[in-house]
Amino acid sequence: MTTPKALARSAGLLYLIVAVFTVSAGLVNMRIVEPGDAATTAENIDTAVTLFRIGFVSELVGATAFLLTSMFLYLLLKHVSQIAAAAMVTFVAVSVAIQSLNLLNQKAAMTIATGQDYTHAFGPTGADQLTMLFADLQHDGYLIAQTYFGLWLLPLGYLVVRSGYFPKLLGVLLVIGCFGHLVDVFARFLAPDFGANISPFAMTSAAVAELSFIAWLLVKAVRVPEPATSVPAISYHQR
Template identity: 45%
Template sequence: PASPKRLAAIAGVFYLVVGITGGFSEGFVDPSLYVAGDAAVTSANVVANEGLMRFGVVAHLTDAVFFLLTAVTLYLLLKHVGKNAARLMVVAVIVAAGIISISAVFTFVAMQVATDSSYAGAFGPLGSSALVLLLLEIQHFAVLAAQVFFGLWLAPLGYLAYRSRLFPKTLGVMLVLATVSYLVDVVVAFLLPGLAEQIHGYLSIVPAIAEIWMVLYLLIVGVR
Protein backbone atom coordinates (compact mmCIF):
# COMPACT_ATOMS: atom_id res chain seq x y z
CA PRO A 1 0.00 0.00 0.00
CA ALA A 2 1.09 3.58 -0.67
CA SER A 3 2.53 5.54 2.24
CA PRO A 4 0.59 8.52 3.67
CA LYS A 5 3.08 10.96 2.14
CA ARG A 6 2.70 9.36 -1.27
CA LEU A 7 -1.10 9.39 -1.02
CA ALA A 8 -0.99 13.04 0.02
CA ALA A 9 1.21 13.95 -2.95
CA ILE A 10 -1.08 12.08 -5.37
CA ALA A 11 -4.15 13.77 -3.88
CA GLY A 12 -2.39 17.13 -4.22
CA VAL A 13 -1.72 16.59 -7.92
CA PHE A 14 -5.32 15.48 -8.54
CA TYR A 15 -6.68 18.44 -6.53
CA LEU A 16 -4.47 20.83 -8.51
CA VAL A 17 -5.92 19.50 -11.78
CA VAL A 18 -9.40 20.07 -10.34
CA GLY A 19 -8.48 23.66 -9.52
CA ILE A 20 -7.05 24.33 -12.99
CA THR A 21 -9.81 22.68 -15.04
CA GLY A 22 -12.62 23.92 -12.78
CA GLY A 23 -11.19 27.43 -12.74
CA PHE A 24 -10.88 27.46 -16.52
CA SER A 25 -14.34 26.06 -17.26
CA GLU A 26 -16.39 27.68 -14.50
CA GLY A 27 -14.34 30.81 -13.96
CA PHE A 28 -13.48 31.74 -17.55
CA VAL A 29 -15.35 29.83 -20.27
CA ASP A 30 -18.87 29.81 -18.81
CA PRO A 31 -18.99 33.53 -17.88
CA SER A 32 -17.53 34.57 -21.24
CA LEU A 33 -20.36 32.83 -23.14
CA TYR A 34 -23.50 33.00 -21.02
CA VAL A 35 -25.21 36.38 -20.64
CA ALA A 36 -28.26 36.07 -18.39
CA GLY A 37 -31.48 37.12 -20.08
CA ASP A 38 -29.90 37.97 -23.45
CA ALA A 39 -30.49 35.21 -25.98
CA ALA A 40 -29.01 37.07 -28.97
CA VAL A 41 -25.71 37.96 -27.29
CA THR A 42 -25.37 34.52 -25.70
CA SER A 43 -25.97 32.75 -29.02
CA ALA A 44 -23.53 35.07 -30.80
CA ASN A 45 -20.90 34.40 -28.12
CA VAL A 46 -21.30 30.66 -28.63
CA VAL A 47 -20.98 30.91 -32.42
CA ALA A 48 -17.91 33.15 -32.14
CA ASN A 49 -16.22 30.94 -29.54
CA GLU A 50 -17.05 27.38 -30.61
CA GLY A 51 -13.50 26.15 -30.02
CA LEU A 52 -13.35 27.69 -26.56
CA MET A 53 -16.69 26.11 -25.74
CA ARG A 54 -15.43 22.67 -26.76
CA PHE A 55 -12.40 23.12 -24.50
CA GLY A 56 -14.78 24.19 -21.74
CA VAL A 57 -16.82 20.99 -22.06
CA VAL A 58 -13.67 18.85 -21.92
CA ALA A 59 -12.45 20.88 -18.92
CA HIS A 60 -15.75 20.30 -17.08
CA LEU A 61 -15.53 16.55 -17.67
CA THR A 62 -11.86 16.45 -16.69
CA ASP A 63 -12.72 18.41 -13.55
CA ALA A 64 -15.38 15.83 -12.64
CA VAL A 65 -13.04 12.86 -13.16
CA PHE A 66 -10.17 14.34 -11.16
CA PHE A 67 -12.55 15.50 -8.43
CA LEU A 68 -13.53 11.86 -7.96
CA LEU A 69 -9.90 10.76 -7.99
CA THR A 70 -9.06 13.41 -5.39
CA ALA A 71 -11.84 12.24 -3.08
CA VAL A 72 -10.93 8.56 -3.39
CA THR A 73 -7.26 9.26 -2.69
CA LEU A 74 -8.12 11.40 0.36
CA TYR A 75 -10.48 8.64 1.49
CA LEU A 76 -7.59 6.19 1.45
CA LEU A 77 -5.45 8.69 3.35
CA LEU A 78 -8.01 9.60 6.04
CA LYS A 79 -10.41 6.66 6.43
CA HIS A 80 -8.55 5.51 9.57
CA VAL A 81 -9.64 8.75 11.29
CA GLY A 82 -13.35 8.23 10.66
CA LYS A 83 -14.69 5.90 8.01
CA ASN A 84 -18.22 7.35 8.00
CA ALA A 85 -16.97 10.91 7.54
CA ALA A 86 -14.64 9.72 4.78
CA ARG A 87 -17.54 8.00 3.05
CA LEU A 88 -19.70 11.13 3.28
CA MET A 89 -16.88 13.09 1.64
CA VAL A 90 -16.78 10.68 -1.30
CA VAL A 91 -20.58 10.58 -1.67
CA ALA A 92 -20.74 14.39 -1.85
CA VAL A 93 -18.07 14.40 -4.56
CA ILE A 94 -19.83 11.68 -6.55
CA VAL A 95 -23.00 13.81 -6.60
CA ALA A 96 -21.09 16.98 -7.53
CA ALA A 97 -19.15 15.22 -10.30
CA GLY A 98 -22.37 13.78 -11.69
CA ILE A 99 -24.04 17.19 -11.83
CA ILE A 100 -20.98 18.78 -13.45
CA SER A 101 -20.84 16.02 -16.08
CA ILE A 102 -24.53 16.43 -16.94
CA SER A 103 -24.15 20.21 -17.08
CA ALA A 104 -21.37 19.77 -19.64
CA VAL A 105 -23.84 17.93 -21.88
CA PHE A 106 -26.17 20.96 -21.83
CA THR A 107 -23.22 23.16 -22.80
CA PHE A 108 -22.37 20.89 -25.71
CA VAL A 109 -25.97 20.72 -26.93
CA ALA A 110 -26.23 24.53 -26.72
CA MET A 111 -23.18 24.74 -28.99
CA GLN A 112 -24.77 22.28 -31.43
CA VAL A 113 -27.98 24.34 -31.57
CA ALA A 114 -26.10 27.62 -32.07
CA THR A 115 -23.81 26.33 -34.83
CA ASP A 116 -26.17 24.01 -36.75
CA SER A 117 -28.32 26.00 -39.18
CA SER A 118 -31.02 23.32 -39.17
CA TYR A 119 -32.16 24.56 -35.74
CA ALA A 120 -32.52 28.12 -37.00
CA GLY A 121 -34.44 26.72 -39.95
CA ALA A 122 -36.78 24.77 -37.68
CA PHE A 123 -37.31 27.34 -34.89
CA GLY A 124 -36.31 30.57 -36.61
CA PRO A 125 -33.28 32.66 -35.55
CA LEU A 126 -35.03 34.01 -32.45
CA GLY A 127 -36.29 30.58 -31.45
CA SER A 128 -32.90 28.90 -31.81
CA SER A 129 -31.20 31.72 -29.87
CA ALA A 130 -33.78 31.35 -27.10
CA LEU A 131 -33.10 27.60 -27.00
CA VAL A 132 -29.36 28.23 -26.69
CA LEU A 133 -29.98 30.59 -23.78
CA LEU A 134 -32.33 28.09 -22.12
CA LEU A 135 -29.75 25.29 -22.35
CA LEU A 136 -26.99 27.48 -20.94
CA GLU A 137 -29.26 28.72 -18.16
CA ILE A 138 -29.90 25.09 -17.19
CA GLN A 139 -26.14 24.54 -17.25
CA HIS A 140 -25.52 27.68 -15.17
CA PHE A 141 -27.99 26.73 -12.45
CA ALA A 142 -26.86 23.09 -12.49
CA VAL A 143 -23.32 24.23 -11.68
CA LEU A 144 -24.76 26.46 -8.96
CA ALA A 145 -26.61 23.45 -7.52
CA ALA A 146 -23.39 21.43 -7.67
CA GLN A 147 -21.81 24.11 -5.49
CA VAL A 148 -23.90 22.74 -2.60
CA PHE A 149 -21.85 19.55 -2.83
CA PHE A 150 -18.60 21.45 -3.51
CA GLY A 151 -19.27 22.84 -0.05
CA LEU A 152 -20.57 19.72 1.65
CA TRP A 153 -17.53 17.59 0.79
CA LEU A 154 -15.27 20.09 2.57
CA ALA A 155 -17.05 19.64 5.93
CA PRO A 156 -16.06 15.99 6.43
CA LEU A 157 -12.66 16.70 4.86
CA GLY A 158 -12.10 19.52 7.36
CA TYR A 159 -13.26 17.31 10.23
CA LEU A 160 -10.92 14.50 9.18
CA ALA A 161 -8.02 16.89 8.67
CA TYR A 162 -8.62 18.41 12.11
CA ARG A 163 -8.80 15.03 13.85
CA SER A 164 -6.03 13.29 11.92
CA ARG A 165 -2.94 15.14 13.26
CA LEU A 166 -1.69 14.94 9.66
CA PHE A 167 -2.65 18.56 8.87
CA PRO A 168 -2.70 21.85 10.78
CA LYS A 169 -5.88 22.11 12.86
CA THR A 170 -6.45 25.63 11.51
CA LEU A 171 -6.65 24.17 8.00
CA GLY A 172 -9.37 21.78 9.15
CA VAL A 173 -11.34 24.68 10.63
CA MET A 174 -10.93 26.73 7.43
CA LEU A 175 -12.27 23.86 5.33
CA VAL A 176 -15.40 23.63 7.50
CA LEU A 177 -15.87 27.42 7.28
CA ALA A 178 -15.52 27.10 3.50
CA THR A 179 -18.54 24.77 3.57
CA VAL A 180 -20.58 27.50 5.24
CA SER A 181 -19.42 30.08 2.67
CA TYR A 182 -20.34 27.84 -0.27
CA LEU A 183 -23.79 27.07 1.13
CA VAL A 184 -24.59 30.70 1.98
CA ASP A 185 -23.48 31.71 -1.53
CA VAL A 186 -25.87 29.20 -3.13
CA VAL A 187 -28.84 30.05 -0.92
CA VAL A 188 -28.42 33.79 -1.51
CA ALA A 189 -27.97 33.22 -5.28
CA PHE A 190 -31.34 31.48 -5.50
CA LEU A 191 -33.27 33.66 -3.03
CA LEU A 192 -31.70 37.11 -3.50
CA PRO A 193 -29.83 37.18 -6.83
CA GLY A 194 -29.26 40.93 -6.66
CA LEU A 195 -27.54 40.62 -3.29
CA ALA A 196 -25.63 37.56 -4.47
CA GLU A 197 -23.80 39.58 -7.10
CA GLN A 198 -22.64 42.01 -4.41
CA ILE A 199 -21.40 39.48 -1.85
CA HIS A 200 -20.20 36.59 -4.03
CA GLY A 201 -16.64 37.89 -4.09
CA TYR A 202 -16.51 38.13 -0.31
CA LEU A 203 -18.01 34.66 0.15
CA SER A 204 -15.37 33.22 -2.19
CA ILE A 205 -12.45 34.36 -0.02
CA VAL A 206 -12.57 31.65 2.66
CA PRO A 207 -13.08 28.72 0.22
CA ALA A 208 -10.24 30.03 -1.98
CA ILE A 209 -7.84 30.31 0.98
CA ALA A 210 -8.84 26.93 2.42
CA GLU A 211 -8.64 24.98 -0.82
CA ILE A 212 -5.43 26.58 -2.08
CA TRP A 213 -3.87 25.97 1.33
CA MET A 214 -4.97 22.32 1.20
CA VAL A 215 -3.56 21.81 -2.30
CA LEU A 216 -0.23 23.44 -1.42
CA TYR A 217 0.04 21.53 1.84
CA LEU A 218 -0.59 18.22 0.09
CA LEU A 219 1.94 19.02 -2.65
CA ILE A 220 4.70 20.65 -0.60
CA VAL A 221 4.46 19.23 2.92
CA GLY A 222 2.46 16.07 2.29
CA VAL A 223 1.43 15.12 5.82
CA ARG A 224 3.01 15.56 9.21
Protein backbone atom coordinates in the same frame (compact mmCIF):
# COMPACT_ATOMS: atom_id res chain seq x y z
CA MET B 1 2.15 -0.29 0.41
CA THR B 2 1.40 3.33 -0.49
CA THR B 3 2.73 5.75 2.11
CA PRO B 4 0.67 8.61 3.58
CA LYS B 5 3.00 11.14 1.94
CA ALA B 6 2.53 9.57 -1.48
CA LEU B 7 -1.26 9.53 -1.05
CA ALA B 8 -1.25 13.15 0.13
CA ARG B 9 0.87 14.39 -2.77
CA SER B 10 -1.23 12.45 -5.29
CA ALA B 11 -4.38 13.98 -3.81
CA GLY B 12 -2.76 17.42 -3.93
CA LEU B 13 -1.82 17.06 -7.59
CA LEU B 14 -5.31 15.89 -8.51
CA TYR B 15 -6.88 18.70 -6.47
CA LEU B 16 -4.68 21.20 -8.32
CA ILE B 17 -5.91 19.75 -11.62
CA VAL B 18 -9.49 20.21 -10.37
CA ALA B 19 -8.82 23.86 -9.56
CA VAL B 20 -7.04 24.67 -12.84
CA PHE B 21 -9.46 22.92 -15.19
CA THR B 22 -12.66 23.94 -13.38
CA VAL B 23 -11.61 27.60 -13.17
CA SER B 24 -10.59 27.51 -16.85
CA ALA B 25 -14.02 26.17 -17.79
CA GLY B 26 -15.70 28.87 -15.73
CA LEU B 27 -13.63 31.61 -17.38
CA VAL B 28 -14.60 30.31 -20.83
CA ASN B 29 -18.29 30.41 -19.94
CA MET B 30 -17.96 33.91 -18.47
CA ARG B 31 -16.32 35.13 -21.67
CA ILE B 32 -18.85 33.55 -24.04
CA VAL B 33 -22.20 33.56 -22.23
CA GLU B 34 -23.72 37.02 -21.91
CA PRO B 35 -26.43 36.85 -19.22
CA GLY B 36 -29.79 38.10 -20.47
CA ASP B 37 -28.57 38.57 -24.04
CA ALA B 38 -29.60 35.58 -26.13
CA ALA B 39 -28.45 36.91 -29.50
CA THR B 40 -24.95 37.82 -28.28
CA THR B 41 -24.56 34.53 -26.43
CA ALA B 42 -25.58 32.48 -29.49
CA GLU B 43 -23.25 34.52 -31.72
CA ASN B 44 -20.36 34.14 -29.25
CA ILE B 45 -20.81 30.37 -29.10
CA ASP B 46 -20.97 30.13 -32.89
CA THR B 47 -17.85 32.23 -33.48
CA ALA B 48 -15.81 30.71 -30.62
CA VAL B 49 -17.11 27.15 -30.74
CA THR B 50 -13.64 25.63 -30.37
CA LEU B 51 -13.06 27.60 -27.18
CA PHE B 52 -16.51 26.56 -25.95
CA ARG B 53 -15.61 22.92 -26.61
CA ILE B 54 -12.36 23.36 -24.68
CA GLY B 55 -14.35 24.72 -21.75
CA PHE B 56 -16.67 21.71 -21.95
CA VAL B 57 -13.78 19.23 -21.90
CA SER B 58 -11.98 21.18 -19.16
CA GLU B 59 -14.95 20.88 -16.83
CA LEU B 60 -15.28 17.17 -17.56
CA VAL B 61 -11.59 16.63 -16.78
CA GLY B 62 -11.95 18.67 -13.60
CA ALA B 63 -14.95 16.62 -12.49
CA THR B 64 -13.11 13.35 -13.08
CA ALA B 65 -10.06 14.59 -11.16
CA PHE B 66 -12.34 15.71 -8.31
CA LEU B 67 -13.70 12.20 -7.87
CA LEU B 68 -10.17 10.76 -7.91
CA THR B 69 -9.08 13.38 -5.36
CA SER B 70 -11.73 12.23 -2.92
CA MET B 71 -10.72 8.60 -3.41
CA PHE B 72 -7.08 9.32 -2.57
CA LEU B 73 -8.11 11.37 0.46
CA TYR B 74 -10.36 8.52 1.55
CA LEU B 75 -7.39 6.15 1.53
CA LEU B 76 -5.33 8.72 3.44
CA LEU B 77 -7.91 9.57 6.11
CA LYS B 78 -10.23 6.58 6.52
CA HIS B 79 -8.34 5.48 9.65
CA VAL B 80 -9.63 8.60 11.44
CA SER B 81 -13.31 7.86 10.80
CA GLN B 82 -14.56 5.57 8.06
CA ILE B 83 -18.05 7.10 8.29
CA ALA B 84 -16.76 10.65 7.80
CA ALA B 85 -14.45 9.53 4.99
CA ALA B 86 -17.34 7.72 3.26
CA ALA B 87 -19.55 10.81 3.63
CA MET B 88 -16.81 12.90 2.04
CA VAL B 89 -16.60 10.63 -1.02
CA THR B 90 -20.40 10.43 -1.27
CA PHE B 91 -20.79 14.21 -1.39
CA VAL B 92 -18.12 14.38 -4.10
CA ALA B 93 -19.73 11.57 -6.11
CA VAL B 94 -23.11 13.35 -6.03
CA SER B 95 -21.56 16.65 -7.08
CA VAL B 96 -19.60 15.03 -9.92
CA ALA B 97 -22.72 13.21 -11.17
CA ILE B 98 -24.73 16.45 -11.24
CA GLN B 99 -21.86 18.41 -12.80
CA SER B 100 -21.26 15.81 -15.51
CA LEU B 101 -24.92 15.43 -16.49
CA ASN B 102 -25.29 19.20 -16.39
CA LEU B 103 -22.74 19.45 -19.17
CA LEU B 104 -25.47 18.15 -21.49
CA ASN B 105 -27.07 21.59 -21.16
CA GLN B 106 -23.84 23.18 -22.37
CA LYS B 107 -23.66 20.69 -25.23
CA ALA B 108 -27.27 21.47 -26.17
CA ALA B 109 -26.56 25.21 -26.22
CA MET B 110 -23.57 24.61 -28.49
CA THR B 111 -25.51 22.32 -30.81
CA ILE B 112 -28.36 24.80 -31.25
CA ALA B 113 -26.09 27.84 -31.69
CA THR B 114 -23.98 26.18 -34.37
CA GLY B 115 -26.67 24.21 -36.23
CA GLN B 116 -28.84 25.64 -38.99
CA ASP B 117 -31.63 23.13 -38.44
CA TYR B 118 -32.78 24.86 -35.27
CA THR B 119 -32.69 28.28 -36.92
CA HIS B 120 -34.90 26.96 -39.71
CA ALA B 121 -37.27 25.30 -37.24
CA PHE B 122 -37.60 28.10 -34.67
CA GLY B 123 -36.34 31.14 -36.54
CA PRO B 124 -33.20 33.09 -35.56
CA THR B 125 -34.79 34.65 -32.47
CA GLY B 126 -36.32 31.38 -31.29
CA ALA B 127 -33.05 29.49 -31.76
CA ASP B 128 -31.14 32.20 -29.85
CA GLN B 129 -33.62 32.06 -26.98
CA LEU B 130 -33.36 28.28 -26.87
CA THR B 131 -29.57 28.57 -26.75
CA MET B 132 -29.87 31.03 -23.86
CA LEU B 133 -32.24 28.71 -22.03
CA PHE B 134 -29.74 25.86 -22.06
CA ALA B 135 -26.88 28.18 -21.12
CA ASP B 136 -28.93 29.38 -18.13
CA LEU B 137 -29.76 25.79 -17.17
CA GLN B 138 -26.06 24.94 -17.29
CA HIS B 139 -25.30 27.84 -14.93
CA ASP B 140 -28.04 26.85 -12.48
CA GLY B 141 -27.08 23.19 -12.65
CA TYR B 142 -23.53 24.09 -11.72
CA LEU B 143 -24.83 26.02 -8.69
CA ILE B 144 -26.79 22.96 -7.60
CA ALA B 145 -23.63 20.86 -7.87
CA GLN B 146 -21.80 23.53 -5.87
CA THR B 147 -23.98 22.63 -2.88
CA TYR B 148 -22.07 19.36 -2.68
CA PHE B 149 -18.74 21.06 -3.49
CA GLY B 150 -19.36 22.80 -0.17
CA LEU B 151 -20.73 19.87 1.81
CA TRP B 152 -17.72 17.63 1.13
CA LEU B 153 -15.52 20.16 2.93
CA LEU B 154 -17.38 19.52 6.21
CA PRO B 155 -16.30 15.87 6.73
CA LEU B 156 -12.94 16.69 5.14
CA GLY B 157 -12.37 19.46 7.67
CA TYR B 158 -13.26 17.10 10.51
CA LEU B 159 -10.86 14.45 9.21
CA VAL B 160 -8.09 17.01 8.78
CA VAL B 161 -8.48 18.23 12.36
CA ARG B 162 -8.56 14.75 13.86
CA SER B 163 -5.88 13.10 11.72
CA GLY B 164 -2.81 14.81 13.16
CA TYR B 165 -1.42 14.94 9.61
CA PHE B 166 -2.20 18.63 9.16
CA PRO B 167 -2.41 21.84 11.20
CA LYS B 168 -5.82 22.02 12.88
CA LEU B 169 -6.26 25.49 11.39
CA LEU B 170 -6.48 23.93 7.92
CA GLY B 171 -9.44 21.83 9.02
CA VAL B 172 -11.17 24.85 10.55
CA LEU B 173 -10.66 26.81 7.33
CA LEU B 174 -12.18 23.94 5.31
CA VAL B 175 -15.29 23.91 7.51
CA ILE B 176 -15.63 27.69 7.10
CA GLY B 177 -15.18 27.20 3.34
CA CYS B 178 -18.08 24.74 3.39
CA PHE B 179 -20.41 27.42 4.73
CA GLY B 180 -19.02 29.94 2.23
CA HIS B 181 -20.10 27.66 -0.63
CA LEU B 182 -23.54 27.10 0.90
CA VAL B 183 -24.14 30.81 1.55
CA ASP B 184 -23.21 31.57 -2.06
CA VAL B 185 -25.54 28.92 -3.50
CA PHE B 186 -28.61 29.65 -1.40
CA ALA B 187 -28.23 33.41 -1.61
CA ARG B 188 -28.05 33.21 -5.41
CA PHE B 189 -31.22 31.12 -5.60
CA LEU B 190 -33.24 32.96 -2.92
CA ALA B 191 -32.17 36.53 -3.76
CA PRO B 192 -30.23 36.55 -7.06
CA ASP B 193 -29.14 40.21 -6.97
CA PHE B 194 -28.08 40.05 -3.33
CA GLY B 195 -26.40 36.70 -3.93
CA ALA B 196 -24.39 38.07 -6.85
CA ASN B 197 -23.20 40.96 -4.67
CA ILE B 198 -22.04 38.82 -1.74
CA SER B 199 -20.68 35.96 -3.85
CA PRO B 200 -17.08 37.25 -3.94
CA PHE B 201 -17.04 37.55 -0.15
CA ALA B 202 -18.69 34.17 0.45
CA MET B 203 -16.38 32.38 -1.96
CA THR B 204 -13.20 33.99 -0.64
CA SER B 205 -13.27 31.79 2.47
CA ALA B 206 -13.69 28.67 0.33
CA ALA B 207 -10.90 29.70 -2.05
CA VAL B 208 -8.46 30.44 0.80
CA ALA B 209 -9.25 27.13 2.50
CA GLU B 210 -8.98 24.96 -0.59
CA LEU B 211 -5.87 26.63 -2.02
CA SER B 212 -4.16 26.40 1.37
CA PHE B 213 -5.02 22.72 1.57
CA ILE B 214 -3.73 22.08 -1.96
CA ALA B 215 -0.48 23.89 -1.15
CA TRP B 216 0.01 21.89 2.05
CA LEU B 217 -0.63 18.58 0.28
CA LEU B 218 1.86 19.37 -2.46
CA VAL B 219 4.60 20.97 -0.35
CA LYS B 220 4.38 19.37 3.09
CA ALA B 221 2.22 16.31 2.30
CA VAL B 222 1.54 15.08 5.84
CA ARG B 223 3.15 15.39 9.23
CA VAL B 224 4.26 11.88 10.15
CA PRO B 225 5.41 11.52 13.77
CA GLU B 226 9.09 10.71 14.07
CA PRO B 227 9.80 7.31 15.64
CA ALA B 228 10.86 7.62 19.23
CA THR B 229 14.59 7.28 19.67
CA SER B 230 15.98 5.78 22.78
CA VAL B 231 18.71 7.74 24.57
CA PRO B 232 21.38 5.48 25.99
CA ALA B 233 21.68 5.71 29.72
CA ILE B 234 24.80 7.37 31.03
CA SER B 235 26.31 5.86 34.10
CA TYR B 236 28.32 7.95 36.46
CA HIS B 237 30.81 6.26 38.74
CA GLN B 238 31.42 8.02 41.99
CA ARG B 239 34.80 7.66 43.58
